[in-house]
Amino acid sequence: MTRHFLSFVVAGSLLLALALPARAASVTVTVHGADGQPAPNVVVQLTPAHPGPPRPPWTPVVIVQHDIHFVPALTAVPAGTTVRFSNQDPYDHHIRSEPAGPLGNIPPAKAFEMRLAGASGDKVASADVTFDKPGILVLGCHLHGSMRGHVYVSSTPWVAVTDASGAATIADVPDGAVELLAWSPEQLVDQAVLQKQVSGSSVILDATLNFTPTRRRRHS
Ligand SMILES: [Cu+2]
Incomplete structure (x- = not known):
């Protein structure tokens, strides 16, 4: 084979690789506490080795203030997402944003504060905040000390929060090696990053937390 023919073959394969869509899977992550029980309200984040082209930002994501609670109490979004707060x-x-972490010493991923007037009739006050860099933050309220919420800002678009059964499904995860990281607002120590493999159309991965979450009733 001539060198010319070889470079033709290489160029051809490259073009083919670019033209074919990378295979992607729907990934369900099941999370358990150290006691083996399903763990709801845990963020799961996947970081594929081959993420492919950038994804469009999520929109809209809404956190409402209802009955002196943030609903949902835990929100996970990719960095770059705009969140609408609606009273x-x-x-x-x-x-207001507050520092996070067990010692309250992790600066919020985004520092902000704003006052939202009470709703009257169908007039609901809303304001948008864009979370541009990854990290975590606690949500609080100057007026109601009991109000607590969490926002997890992910470095990848493959992020979700586990449901009541401790499972979260993430769509369109590129095939290949992925890093799986769990995060709970209750954790004292970071969870270990798990190395997993994604292939096929439907994949189930599992993670076990390094502690046992408290069984709090969920506000809905
Ligand atoms: Cu309040």
Whole structure:
């Protein structure tokens, strides 16, 4: 074979690789506590070795203030996502970001505060915050000390929160090696990064937390 023919073959294969869509899977991650029980309200984040082209930002993502609670209490979004805060209570909330972590010493991924007027009739006050860099933050309210929420800002678009059965499904995960990282607002120590493999159309991965979460009733 001539060198010319070889480079033709190489170029041809490259073109083919670019033209074919990378295979992707729907991945369900099941998370358990150290006690073996399903763990709801845990963030799972996948970082594929071959992420492919950038994904469009998520929109819209809404966190409502209802009954002096943030709903949902835990929100996970990819960095770059704009979150709309919407006050459905008939009284004001003064929402602010607070440091996170067991010692409260992790600066919020995004520092902000804003006052949202109480809803009257169908008039609901809303404001948008764009979470541009990965990290975590606690949501609080100047006016209601009991209000607590968490936002996890992911470095990848493959992120979700486990449901009541401790499972989260993430669509369109590129095939190949992935790193799986879990995060719980209750954890004292970071979870280990797990090395997993994704292939086929439907994949189930599992993770076990390094602690046993408390069984709190979920506000809905
Ligand atoms: Cu409030």
